[in-house]
Amino acid sequence: MTSGESGNPFALSIGDLMAALLLVFILLVGATLLMVKEDEERTVELISEYQALQDSLYNDLRSEFEGDLERWSAVIERETLAIRFQEPEVLFGKGEATVRPRFEQILDNFFPRYIRILRQPEYRSSIREIRIEGHTSSEWAPGSTEEEAYFNNMRLSQDRTRTVLRYVLGTLDRREATDWTQNLITANGLSSSELIYTESGKEDREASRRVEFRVRTNAESQLEEILSQLAQNQEGVRQQDRE
Incomplete structure (x- = not known):
């Protein structure tokens, strides 16, 4: 143990805490990006369903x-x-x-x-x-x-x-x-x-x-909701990047 560590009994716990907070932050960013990807995939799926329904009804x-x-x-x-x-x-x-x-x-x-x-x-x-x-x-x-x-x-x-x-x-x-x-x-x-x-x-x-x-x-209506949620998620990612 160095002299700095012996003088600060909380040094190790603070370091562990910072590491844990960093891990939480990384997990949150990863989860948000995963949600964005899932929303994008669902959006593509809904667009396809919407277009097929529109075309069939129009015909x-x-x-x-x-x-x-x-x-x-x-x-x-x-x-x-x-x-x-x-x-x-x-x-x-x-x-x-x-x-x-x-x-x-x-x-x-x-x-x-x-x-x-x-x-x-x-x-x-x-x-x-x-x-x-x-x-x-x-x-x-x-x-x-x-x-x-x-x-x-x-x-x-x-x-x-x-x-x-x-x-x-x-x-x-x-x-x-x-x-x-x-x-x-x-x-x-x-x-x-x-x-x-x-x-x-x-x-x-x-x-x-x-x-x-x-x-x-x-x-x-589902597509509108997904697009709204997608915009919110993307804004969340941008906010995290700024922080």
């Missing part, structure tokens, strides 16, 4: 409705699975929330078939939400401020989606289908928050006035 929706889309003035977006009804004069009167007769006829034909596809065994357990979205242009009455126009259009779009929701539930004949749908369907008035623009960058007011039906799946 079935496209196959079911491709003969109707043109006469309905509707399109299906592959990336979001949104079915967009984009002829505003068919949907509602200007500034009104009552579904027009022509749109009622379209919904009578469209919605039961839409729900039948979503309730197929390969999809029904994966559906988290069926969204009815109402969108408007940014304009309102002349002289309105931008804020007034936004909130007036918000109220209008919310009224319209609730009206559409009430109507489409009445198109379903079977109680089982109605109950299943009611547990998942939501009405979302979005005002002018998601405008459509022309190629020149100007607001396309006619195209912006639309109603969309879209679905969210469990794979999508």
Whole structure:
């Protein structure tokens, strides 16, 4: 034993403590890196599952409705699975929330078939939400401020989606289908928050006035959670590196 050690009876225990703390730190970093790797692998897996589900649903929706889309003035977006009804004069009167007769006829034909596809065994357990979205242009009455126009259009779009929701539930004949749908369907008035623009960058007011039906799946929500956790884990690693 050296003279320094004999003068400090705690020297050995402090050294052991520092070594133990270093070991704990290394284990924590290793565990965090392992969690990040596992999260990355799970993210890749979920992306694959999500893409496969999206592709299958898109193909079935496209196959079911491709003969109707043109006469309905509707399109299906592959990336979001949104079915967009984009002829505003068919949907509602200007500034009104009552579904027009022509749109009622379209919904009578469209919605039961839409729900039948979503309730197929390969999809029904994966559906988290069926969204009815109402969108408007940014304009309102002349002289309105931008804020007034936004909130007036918000109220209008919310009224319209609730009206559409009430109507489409009445198109379903079977109680089982109605109950299943009611547990998942939501009405979302979005005002002018998601405008459509022309190629020149100007607001396309006619195209912006639309109603969309879209679905969210469990794979999508799980992926969002994994990505959020992955970001937190990576931030934890960066924090440890800074320390």
